[in-house]
Structures are given as structure tokens and as C-alpha cells.
Amino acid sequence: MSKRILAAALILSASFVPAFAAKTSLVIGMPIEPPGLDPTIAAPVAIREVTWANLYEGLMRIDRDGKVQPLLAKSWDIAPDGLTYTFHLQTGVKFHDGSAFDSADVKFAFDRARAPTSTNAQKQIFAPIDSIETPDPATVVIKLKETSGNFLYYLGWGDAVIVAPETAENNKASPVGTGPFKFKSWTRGDRVELVRNPDYWQKDKTKLETVTFRFINDPQAQVAALKAGDVDAFPNLGAPELFSELKKDSRFTAVAGNTEGEIVAGMNNAKKPFDDVRVRRALMHAVDRKALVEGAYSGYGQPIGSFFSPNHPAFVDMTGVIPYDTEKAKALLKEAGYGNGLSITIKAPQMAYASRSAELLAAMFAEVGVDMKIIPTEFPAKWIEEVFKNKDYDVTIVAHTEPLDIDIFARDNYYFNYKNDKFKALIAEAGKTTDEKARFAKYAEAQKILAEDVPALFLFQLPKLGVWNAKLKGLWENSPVPANDVTEVSWTD
Secondary structure (H helix, E strand, O other): OOOOHHHHHHHHHHHHOOOOOOEEEEEEOOOOOOOOOOOOOOOOOOOOHHHEEEEEEOEEEEEOOOOOOOOOEEEEEEOOOOOEEEEEOOOEEEEEOOOOOOHHHHHHHHHHHHHHOOOOOOOOHEHHHHHHHHEEOEEEEEEEEHHHOOHHHHHHOOOOOOOOOOHHHHOOOOOOOOOOOOHHEEEEOOOOEEOOOOOOOOOOOOOOOOEEEEOOOOOHHHHHHHHOOOEEOOOOOHHHHHHHHOOOOOOOOEEEEEEEEEEEEOOOOOOOOOHHHHHHHHHHHOOOOHHHHHHHHOOOOOEOOOOOOOOOOOOOEEEEEOOOOHHHHHHHHOOOOOOOOOEEEHHHHHHHHHHHHHHHHHHHHHHOOEEEEEEEEEEOOHHHHHHHHHHOOOOOEEOOOOOOHHHHHHHHOOOOOOOOHHHHHHHHHHHOOOOOOHHHHHHHHHHHHHHOOOOOOEEEEEEEEEEEEOOOOOOOOOEOOOOOOOOOOOOOO
8 A cells, every 4th residue: 555545544534533522421329229219109319319300200390499490381370369270281292101291191190199098208299289180181270279389389399290100100110201311220239220311302401321320328438439430420428527628639529519408306206205395305405506517517517496498588597496505404304304314215327417416416415314325227218117107216317308398297197296286287377378478477487386396306407518520510519309410411521
């Protein structure tokens, strides 16, 4: 081959080398593996962190700023009396199995969620519904029994995603939704894999081809996986003591964001000695919240005095209602008949924030004569069975990450076993109040009742310590809802 021919061949060959393409795969680390993949039948947030916005979609969605946005409903009309919502649906939408999405699916999904046999963790979303009509495939008319100030907002949650009657029964293991990604596989104890949905109704919405969720509980192993490049992102890092080190590492973006999750030590209010408000207040007085945040989360996280997110405009700081005061704690325990000491237990899940907080609480309680034994409890399965369902516990500790969920203290048979008719009536009034100012005033009053009644020890707001590859963009810095929404995630090169 002559030099001229060789040179021409090299030029020709070079012209066929493809331009450099950005990476299209993503590996996300999570500390907890979900027990299933259907967010409409179970409470653990790990389910939503895999599925919400990625696999399943609702009529509405909550965006990264916490705002309500249209999704499968492209628009809606609300009757002047606030009781009739007419939703106009997107057309041309298909489920991952190829079946068409229409108004019948919305009716099926909501009737299933509000049925007496439903295990939906947020059935109160659907409680105001009186009837659901489907005048045509692209229209849903929902009539309410009473007004609901948060109805559209709640329809953006994972508990209200639309599932199809043909596939709903199997969604726990083989999820089928209308989202931009399809389920590929689940290797139990290790990972869930998703692939891009080529028939997604919002064409070119996402840049990623594959998304893998890997489950790594040990905080040290989480950081090791990030540094080794085995995981591209840990949106909720469980090792706060290493967060500042990662912030200095140019390979990563590290953001201390916020969540809607309140970390509380729930008490079994129906059981002695927690049926005595003096004991509950004594334990609250014994907790140094600032020291707890420092010890359990390296100073990240905001102390709270009631059950309401500091990110919400109706939040009122209640930390001063029952402040840290060991002498008052001892006096209240003596008054309640426990002047010579008290022995209790706490069931603490394996999450780092829970186990560390339990150890610190035990040390603080010892200062006022309370001996608290820590019982490690696997989350979610064992905790759900023993604490949430059977209420077989004294004290437990967990983060409640759903937004605007103060109503859990008004629910009958919830695991706190808390009963306060005045609080329950107030929450019901707040729910149906459509005037925002009036609704927020009722939420403020409700926060004060909880701060004084202490059905749970209100500890601190869960921070969101996110760490990801510096070449990634589009991940959420805050968690207005429990989610790992990757629909807008891409690599810069």
C-alpha cells in the first residue's frame, strides 16, 4: 500500500470514529432495600425512592421545589364549591406492558386505594372522595364529600400513582407504570435495575439509558463504594462524620440539603408508664437536642419541638415548650411515682441515625434515673411487624419522611396509640379548610398541642446529605417528597 493510499485510508477511518458520547448509565446507592416495589400498598420510603417518578406516575407530581405540577392530568377544573374536580388527562400514554392509559385506570387505582381492604399507607388522601366518574377516556370527575385544602398536593405523592387493573396485583415484584423507566430485574439483597422506556409519552425526557439502585447499609461501605466508583451517587449518605471530608474531594459534589422527615422517638402511649403525660414530658426534658444532633448527625439537622417540617410556611418553633432541663425531668418522674428509677426499652432500627440516637438517648435518660435498654430491630420488615402493626414496644425511633403528615397523630390505631379528641378534630378542620391562612393557623395550634402532650420525643429534622460524582447533574438537593427522581439526571461528559 502506498503512503498516499495509507494516508487516505487513515483519514477515512478517522471520519467514522463516533463523536465522544456522554455516559448514559447511573448507579445510585441507598441504605435500605425496599420490601417491595408498589408504593400504593406499603409505607417504607425506600419503595418510593426507587419507583416514584421513575417507574410510576400520578395525575400530579411534586417537583424538586415542593410545588404541585401536572403530570398524567394535563389540566383540571375545580367547581366553585370546591367539591368537584374535573381532570383532563394526557392522551397517547401507555403502561410499560403496552396497554393504554385512560380514565378507567384512574378510577381503578383510586377505588383500589380507598377500598376497606386497601393497605395504602396514606388512605386519608382518598377519604374525602365521594364518587369517581369517567365520562370519556380522557376525563375523570371526582366528587368530594367535603372540601380538601391539600387534595391536589396529596395526589402528587407516591401513594396516589396510577396503576392498571391488569398488572396491579404483581406490581410488588414486577412493577408496571407509565414512567420514563421500565423495570428490568431485582437481585434481592443487592440491586434493582431499570432501563429506559422507549415508548415514554414525553419523548426525550430523560438522557439515561439504565439506572441501577444498589443497597448498601453500612455507612463506611457507602463511602468506600463512592470512592471506588462502584456507585455514582448516594443521595442520602449514612455517614455524616465523613461528609465534610467528601465536600473537600473534587471528585464529588456534596450538598447538605433538607428533607421533610422528622426523627422522633415514638412512645407507646397506651402502655404504662407512657400513658402518663408526666413521664413523657420528663423524658422530653431529659433530651439535649443540640447535643443529640451533634452526636448522631455531626451537627447536621435542626432540633424540633413538635411534629412539623421547618421547611413549611406554617411551621412554628416549639423547642422551647419543653426544653432540656434534667431537674424538671427528675421532679416529674418523682411526681409520677418513679422517683426511685424507671426501666424501659427502645427498639432501634439499624439505620445509623437511629442506632446512634438511641445510644445518646440512653445516656441522657441515665442522668435522670431512667434505664433504657436498646433492642436492635431490623428495618423495615421486623420493625413494621413488631412496632407498626403489633405495637409491641415501649419506645422506638424512626424518621417520618412524608411531608405534611402531622395527621398521623390523629389516626386511630396508629403505632403511637395516641388519642386526643381535640387534636383529632383540629386536624380534621385543617384538612378541609381551603383558605390557606386559616389552615395554617390550625396547623400552628396542632403543633402546640403535640409539643405539650409529647406523644413522641421530638428530636430533629432529618438532613439530606447527598454526595455524587461531580460530573453528574440534575439530582435533587432537597427532598420535598421521598424520592430519587432521575428523570432530569445526565452526565456532563
